Amino acid sequence: MTTMSNRYQAEGAKSRPTMRHVAALAGVGIKTVSRVMNDEPGVSEATRQRVLGASQQLNYQLDMAAGSLRRAGRQTLSVGLLLPSVANPFSSEIHRAMEDALAARGIAVFAASLDDDAEREKALVTAFLGRRVDGLVLTPIAKSQAYVIPEHSRDLPIVFIDREPVGIEADAVVTDNAVGAAKAATHLISHGHTRIAYMGDRTDIQTARERRRGFTEELGRAGIATSTVPVREGLHDEESARLATLELLRAEEPPTAIFSSQNLVTFGVMRALKELGLNKRVALVGFDDFTLADMMEPGVTVIAQHPDRIGKLAAERLLARIDGDHGAAQTYVVPSELITRGSGELRPPE
Amino acid sequence: MTTMSNRYQAEGAKSRPTMRHVAALAGVGIKTVSRVMNDEPGVSEATRQRVLGASQQLNYQLDMAAGSLRRAGRQTLSVGLLLPSVANPFSSEIHRAMEDALAARGIAVFAASLDDDAEREKALVTAFLGRRVDGLVLTPIAKSQAYVIPEHSRDLPIVFIDREPVGIEADAVVTDNAVGAAKAATHLISHGHTRIAYMGDRTDIQTARERRRGFTEELGRAGIATSTVPVREGLHDEESARLATLELLRAEEPPTAIFSSQNLVTFGVMRALKELGLNKRVALVGFDDFTLADMMEPGVTVIAQHPDRIGKLAAERLLARIDGDHGAAQTYVVPSELITRGSGELRPPE
DNA sequence: GGTGTGCCTGACAACGATGTCAGGCATCAT
DNA sequence: ATGATGCCTGACATCGTTGTCAGGCACACC
The missing domain is CATH 3.40.50.2300 (Response regulator)
Structure with a gap:
């Protein structure tokens, strides 16, 4: 039978060996093969070696799926x-x-x-x-x-x-989204800013809402009327953030600092600042660290997640x-x- | 029996329903459930609905692993x-x-x-x-x-x-590693450079060798004696690339252009150039594109992979x-x- | 010599599903 | 009425493995 199936499949897909094949070659029962492959005790060293030899010869490999079918707990790893x-x-x-x-x-x-x-x-x-x-x-x-x-x-x-x-x-x-955003606010406030803009992600994202909350609450605590805080939300990519920032900075009484709530938004803000030549004048803190942040002009201060x-x-x-x-x-x-x-x-x- | 097992498991891990459970609840054979779950033909609409109802009620889900065990071809998707x-x-x-x-x-x-x-x-x-x-x-x-x-x-x-x-x-x-590297060489040569350094990755990596080959062969074709080309290899991270670049630029007759063979190496080179204030004087082409490459001072020219x-x-x-x-x-x-x-x-x- | 004690070992059922196949029941033509 | 034809349906074996369990054998002890 083995011969048959070998010949039959010679020119197509050879089928994978199973425990039965290994058992037959080693001249033992299938359960013994199982024991060896799973390092279970209760197999004499001589038998072990015979099984190991046969399994290597056939290039046999345990089928985890079939195993976990029967195994208690059904773990698939x-x-x-x-x-x-x-x-x-x-x-x-x-x-x-x-x-x-x-x-x-x-x-x-x-x-x-x-x-x-x-x-x-x-x-x-x-x-x-x-x-x-x-x-x-x-x-x-x-x-x-x-x-x-x-x-x-x-x-x-x-x-x-x-x-x-x-x-x-x-x-x-x-x-700690809210806490991190609050830290950003505190940091900017401590450097003398009072007109700090918030550039935020889509509001259906929970973390974005948390960051905004942490940020505005902290401004409030510092005595800054939250109604005066420029807030732009719903920014989900670089381009929308860039455009929103340009608009913001060209308006009257532009902010002196910006907090951006996310990576891509930070990139958009950076682009806008550079376009307007304000990258060394308007302060920026971004949520999320990113590669090469220190190579920017100036280096970009961030609230890094881990x-x-x-x-x-x-x-x-x-x-x-x-x-x-x-x-x-x-x-x-x-x-x-x-x-x-x-x-x-x-x-x-x- | 069903009741038993429900009560038994009420306070621990409830076991997942199987086809047998669905079949029992729908009052059909297990094979019929299989047909319905796999959208096979040959099931009356009335039966189909009964099975579907039962399976939803039990929150049943097909076990792909068990299925592919028997299925021809054994695909696991x-x-x-x-x-x-x-x-x-x-x-x-x-x-x-x-x-x-x-x-x-x-x-x-x-x-x-x-x-x-x-x-x-x-x-x-x-x-x-x-x-x-x-x-x-x-x-x-x-x-x-x-x-x-x-x-x-x-x-x-x-x-x-x-x-x-x-x-x-x-x-x-x-x-096309060699071709890409050659393109970089051509580009730098066409901008007037003849002293172009090669900063390369570990030589046990095939792509690194290909890039080096393409680069140096192109220099040779342009009539630049390859023996005069400064080559630094074995650079696998930013720091080693930075140090190698510093050393290279401080030596006599430093290169006027650099080709770096990989992302991290490019970063190291950029850092070294900036440290020495040469970022706007020494030309650089890096293999691999990267985020914010256009925001560098100057923007970094690259051979982009896709x-x-x-x-x-x-x-x-x-x-x-x-x-x-x-x-x-x-x-x-x-x-x-x-x-x-x-x-x-x-x-x-x- | 009888028997208990371990140690190895393999037959068999089972895991949850699908392939095969035969049977039941209408429907339809003769 | 009889047989043929389809359509649905489920019993059963099977996929490759592991859990259970009983049996065989060697050894030691009384």
Whole structure:
């Protein structure tokens, strides 16, 4: 039979060897092969070597999917990771940190991009559930995550990152958005600014709202009438931020400092400032650190997030849940950090 | 029985419903449920609705792993992607492009980072094979990829990206490294430079060698004695590139132009030039485009690769192979592009 | 010699699904 | 009435592996 099937498949796809093939070649039972491949005790050294030899000869490899089908607990040693985009630097650093933390346990990561699309979020969660991942880490974008309640209460570990979920109680790992934005405000105020503009992302994004709240509350605390604060929101890319900034700076009584709530927005602001030759006159603090920020003219002061820590922490929480931690859901806050590089330390003109 | 198991598991992990549960609730056979879930024909509309209702009520979801166990061809609708690092911008753009091309077919992507570690390459390939991926896309780093020959000849689709594999004939998608580097050389020569330094990456990386070859060959063609070309290699990060550049520029007869073979090296060179106040005097062309290159002083001229096209093409080739294309292995070359921004157009001092 | 104690080992069912196949029931032509 | 033809449907084996369990064998002890 073996011969038959070999000949039959000689010119096409050769099929992968199974335990049965290894067992036949080694002259043992299939269960013994299983024991050897899984490093289970109770196999004599001689048998072990025979099986190992046969398996190498056939280039045999255990089929994890088939194994976990029968195995208790059904672990697949894979998890799903849903990010705004795998190509986004912030996301990909989280991804990397998680990978490192999970690789130690032999867990592989399915990664996917959401593009701020709520439908895609649900579709991808479904796709990963169908693959029976051991856990899910996701950046929520849909209005509510209640749709995963059935799975979550069936004990599927889920950790939300960057944004807290709505409609479900589950672990989350987030940056101290409001506090970070407040730090930016304090920093600019302490350098003499009172007319500080806020350039913000789409308001349907929770972190954007938090940053705005932290920022304006801090201005209020400092005695600056929040009604006088120029606020531009709904900026989701470089170009819209650039245009909004140009408009703002050409208006009467332009701001002497700008706080931008996100990477791409910061880039747009930088472009506008440079165009108008104001890059060394108008102060700027951006939320999110970025490559080459120190090479700008002047260097760009930022509120840096720590995607590596977020990723690591998320992975640790996920592993704890996978290992059976049934404690109450909790939100973990990773502190942001002010990094001064020049642009945030410019003083207003006399 | 159903009641029993519900009560039993009320306080712990509820188990996931299976087809049997759905079948029991709908009062049909298990195979009928299978037909409905897979949109197979031959089910009356009335039965279909009953099954659909039951499956929704139980929140049932098909188990892909179990399904593909029996299904012909054993497709898992997942592929493995091995990158230098998922956090590397070049890699993550490839990743994104692949994801988009594969998502249309419902294929999920396992992504992992190699960190230029040959052992990790093999370990991760093994890990993905154990998960029975339908295909593999990988950036080779090990000296030879002959170890995947058994799987490849068993019809596992494999596409190499960025670098060509060694010891195996398989599809590859790469940038025209030598041509791109030659373009950089031509560009600098046409702007009057004859003393052009080459700052290169580790020579064990194939693309680095190709870039160097293309660069020096072009200088030779232009009549520049290659023995006079300052070459610094083995630079793998910003700091080593910065130091090498400082040393080079402080030596006698410093170059009037620099070609850097890679992103991080370019950053190091930029830092050194700025430190010495030479950023507007010494010309620079870097291999690899990067964010904010146009915001530098001056803007940085680069040979841009097209990671999005590389990713898309790799995904297309992989799908073709998955669909049974048994044509000879082929290497696909994605052309690079010269983007002028200022730094590469600086002329040498008289 | 009988028996208990470990240590190895393999037969068998099961995991959750799909492929195969045969059977039941209308409908329709003869 | 009889047989042929389709359409639905479910019993059963099977995918590759692991859990369970019982059996065989060697050794030591009484």
